[in-house]
Amino acid sequence: MSLVSNAFILFILTAVLVYYLVPSAHRWWVLLVFSYIYYLCAGLKYLPFLLFSTITTYLCGIWIERAEKAVKKKILITGLLLNFGMLGIVKYTNFLLGNVNALLGLNLGGIDLLLPLGISFYTFQSSGYLLDIYWKRTDAEHNPFRYALFVSFFPQILQGPIGRHSRLASQLYIGHTWDSSKFAAGFERILWGFFKKMVLADWAAVFVDAIFGNPDKFDGLAVFGVLFYTVQLYADFSGGMDVVIGAASMFGITLDENFKRPFFAVSITDFWHRWHITLGTWMKDYVFYPLSLSRGMNRFGKWAKKVFGRKMGRTLPICLANLVVFFLVGVWHGAAWKFIVYGMYNGVIIAFSGLMADNYRKWKKALHINDKVFWYRGYMILRTFLLVNISWFFDRADTVGKAVKMIGQTGRLVPAQLLEIPAGKEGLAFTPYALAIIGAGCILLLLVSILQERGIRIRECLAAKPLPLRFVIYFGLVLIIGFFGSTASVRGFIYAQF
Numbered sequence: 001m002s003l004v005s006n007a008f009i010l011f012i013l014t015a016v017l018v019y020y021l022v023p024s025a026h027r028w029w030v031l032l033v034f035s036y037i038y039y040l041c042a043g044l045k046y047l048p049f050l051l052f053s054t055i056t057t058y059l060c061g062i063w064i065e066r067a068e069k070a071v072k073k074k075i076l077i078t079g080l081l082l083n084f085g086m087l088g089i090v091k092y093t094n095f096l097l098g099n100v101n102a103l104l105g106l107n108l109g110g111i112d113l114l115l116p117l118g119i120s121f122y123t124f125q126s127s128g129y130l131l132d133i134y135w136k137r138t139d140a141e142h143n144p145f146r147y148a149l150f151v152s153f154f155p156q157i158l159q160g161p162i163g164r165h166s167r168l169a170s171q172l173y174i175g176h177t178w179d180s181s182k183f184a185a186g187f188e189r190i191l192w193g194f195f196k197k198m199v200l201a202d203w204a205a206v207f208v209d210a211i212f213g214n215p216d217k218f219d220g221l222a223v224f225g226v227l228f229y230t231v232q233l234y235a236d237f238s239g240g241m242d243v244v245i246g247a248a249s250m251f252g253i254t255l256d257e258n259f260k261r262p263f264f265a266v267s268i269t270d271f272w273h274r275w276h277i278t279l280g281t282w283m284k285d286y287v288f289y290p291l292s293l294s295r296g297m298n299r300f301g302k303w304a305k306k307v308f309g310r311k312m313g314r315t316l317p318i319c320l321a322n323l324v325v326f327f328l329v330g331v332w333h334g335a336a337w338k339f340i341v342y343g344m345y346n347g348v349i350i351a352f353s354g355l356m357a358d359n360y361r362k363w364k365k366a367l368h369i370n371d372k373v374f375w376y377r378g379y380m381i382l383r384t385f386l387l388v389n390i391s392w393f394f395d396r397a398d399t400v401g402k403a404v405k406m407i408g409q410t411g412r413l414v415p416a417q418l419l420e421i422p423a424g425k426e427g428l429a430f431t432p433y434a435l436a437i438i439g440a441g442c443i444l445l446l447l448v449s450i451l452q453e454r455g456i457r458i459r460e461c462l463a464a465k466p467l468p469l470r471f472v473i474y475f476g477l478v479l480i481i482g483f484f485g486s487t488a489s490v491r492g493f494i495y496a497q498f
Contacts, residue, residue, distance in 0.1 A: 176252030220414025
């Protein structure tokens with residue numbers, strides 16, 4: 001059931017109605033039932049994977065809490081191996097077989113494996129829960145049905161955000177009272193998400209698919225292809241988050257934000273603090289800190305200190321931990337070398353920036369450059385935007401080779417080739433109008449982002465307006481979506497496939 005469909009709107013309104021009609025103490029049951037109904041709509045075949053992750057982490061969580069200190073770590077490792085083992089088998093088996101064949105000259109056949117929807121998200125969420133119990137950041141949930149709700153809460157299960165038990169669980173179990181302001185805020189946010197997805201992402205996807213699908217034919221559009229992909233990916237993913245967070249708000253539940261205007265970032269590190277925030281914080285808390293503070297990394301730091309000096313001895317372990325994190329980020333994105341290159345590209349830039357940090361400070365001091373000066377901040381934003389767009393070639397192209405080839409084509413600009421791409425069902429005649437819709441939508445999105453970056457809380461300002469004015473704004477947004485939404489084939493959310 002797509003998040004941008006009439007069926008989902010009907011589903012969420014029905015769930016909200018039933019939720020507030022049921023006595024407060026039993027409302028979490030409504031969320032659990034509707035969460036499983038929602039997931040079953042994707043297909044019964046996906047259910048065993050969700051149940052396996054839920055049951056194993058539930059049992060291991062209680063076991064860790066009750067076990068003696070000497071065996072807690074063994075139980076944790078068992079739970080993580082079961083959970084990530086399932087993810088690894090279904091997502092990476094064929095990738096590994098293909099590489100074994102290439103290295104050893106074998107001809108091992110691939111396995112027809114099912115990739116359950118949202119498996120990366122609920123695997124990470126439930127694994128984080130186990131680690132939090134082990135580190136005593138949260139208590140184990142002893143009610144299996146309540147825990148099942150934490151893993152399967154339907155707005156977020158397919159594409160996040162990746163929740164933390166300490167922040168999310170209590171909100172799910174409390175019977176929230178009706179709050180018209182939260183319902184209205186949720187409805188407004190869902191509409192904004194629909195706008196991003198249907199007007200921007202889906203129209204941009206028409207041009208992205210054409211350019212990346214046939215880079216030889218459209219060899220003068222490589223730059224436009226990656227720019228359109230930037231629009232598609234951001235509008236698709238952040239639009240999905242708007243729908244998810246808005247839907248949860250209707251039940252009185254506040255989910256973690258996943259985006260914070262990433263294209264105002266002044267460095268790749270800053271970009272990852274603003275883009276897919278819950279994945280970044282998950283990697284930071286559960287991979288980066290444990291790894292950088294581990295005994296092995298401590299020994300590496302001491303060795304580096306002896307060989308390279310005190311500063312490098314302190315910096316190199318952090319750089320290595322960052323490389324490991326972004327290798328995992330790449331692997332998380334998909335079972336292909338292009339995703340690993342995508343992750344390592346980001347990791348290398350961040351690691352190199354860490355190594356060069358002292359030099360950067362010295363250079364700026366010598367040149368009397370103030371980081372907060374408008375022109376220099378603008379330069380850093382443009383530089384980061386360029387670096388991010390280079391990484392998107394590896395994320396979107398079919399292979400690493402094709403990505404490199406398209407990067408090489410960026411020096412050739414033939415904008416007229418855009419008019420050779422049919423605008424979905426409307427054909428070539430509508431192509432200029434589709435481009436105009438994308439341009440106007442981007443300008444609107446940019447203006448909203450600028451206001452938010454300056455600290456203006458647009459949603460709160462809108463909520464303070466009289467009801468008739470808000471109704472006009474909402475109705476106008478509905479009309480814009482209806483009139484200007486993509487008429488190309490219906491597309492699911494990109495990250496729902498992870």
